[in-house]
Amino acid sequence: MFIKIEIDSDVPIYTQLANELIEGIANESLQPGDSLPSVRSLAGDLGINMHTVNKAYRELDNKGIIQIIPKSGAVVSTPTSGEASLLRVETAMRPVIAEAMAIGLSENEIVSMMKELFFKIKEVRP
Amino acid sequence: MFIKIEIDSDVPIYTQLANELIEGIANESLQPGDSLPSVRSLAGDLGINMHTVNKAYRELDNKGIIQIIPKSGAVVSTPTSGEASLLRVETAMRPVIAEAMAIGLSENEIVSMMKELFFKIKEVRP
DNA sequence: TTATTGTTCTATAGTTAGTATAACAGTGTT
DNA sequence: AACACTGTTATACTAACTATAGAACAATAA
Secondary structure, rough: OOOOOOHHHHHHHOHHHHHHHHHHHHOOOOOOOEEOOOOHHHHHHOOOOOHHHHHHHHHHHHOEEEEEOOOOOOEEOOOOOOHHHHHHHHHHHHHHHHHHOOOOHHHHHHHHHHHHHHHHHHHOOO | OOOOOOOOOOOHHHHHHHHHHHHHOOOOOOOOEEEEOOOHHHHHHHOHHHHHHHHHHHHHHHHHHEEEEEEOOOEEOOOOHHHHHHHHHHHHHHHHHHHHHHOOOOHHHHHHHHHHHHHHHHHHOO
């Protein structure tokens, strides 16, 4: 697995895990239809608790990014970008843009930073 | 004051307050050199605790967005966009971009959303 | 059948968020 | 000089969140 967890970070483990999985989907290391490892096996690999992995999975399920099939497993969903998803991303993006503006970045500088991150996330292919 | 707090939100009060102040600076309702209300008076206006306001102020101070003058008050800083600030914004922006990609948004769609938010934040002038 | 799956429940320890009260020392004004 | 106001610090308490742990259940897949 490509997942790294920083145990002594200020960001919760389940959030780190969810973010790493999201990046994996964003750079197509994980593709629609792919099965995720079971909560028990992934927890074992990462040296963390089963329930922590489960919480990360449920978060991604709530966001519609993966689908948890009861008593079976978790599968990467086909991207939809529905109304709820768009609103969620906008809500998350807003304070980041505001902070960028507050430290004096111009619109073009913010766009540049965004594009740079876009390719940094996309180009993790081996 | 232009600040609204949702008391029963899942995002902490001090984070909401910090974000609102950042937006105020971003749209120039608050300009460099402007004094912020005292922690006690703002807490009274918002119906929240003094320490909660203080925590928001200290967070903005740590980010270099305002400057707390000991035993005196808080003042909006002149934007610098130093190395640390840029890194902080990038770190905050990364998971948001990744999630946008994961729900199937293209680079242009993300840029459009970003620009839309940029002007939505900027154009709160009366 | 058997092992594995997500799900649910209880329990515990540590941290964070928020409020509350009090006191201190420097600032600004009168 | 006197006085109100400032941020700062300390303690205390409740509630919620994070993370771990163990156990048990019912459905799935081999």
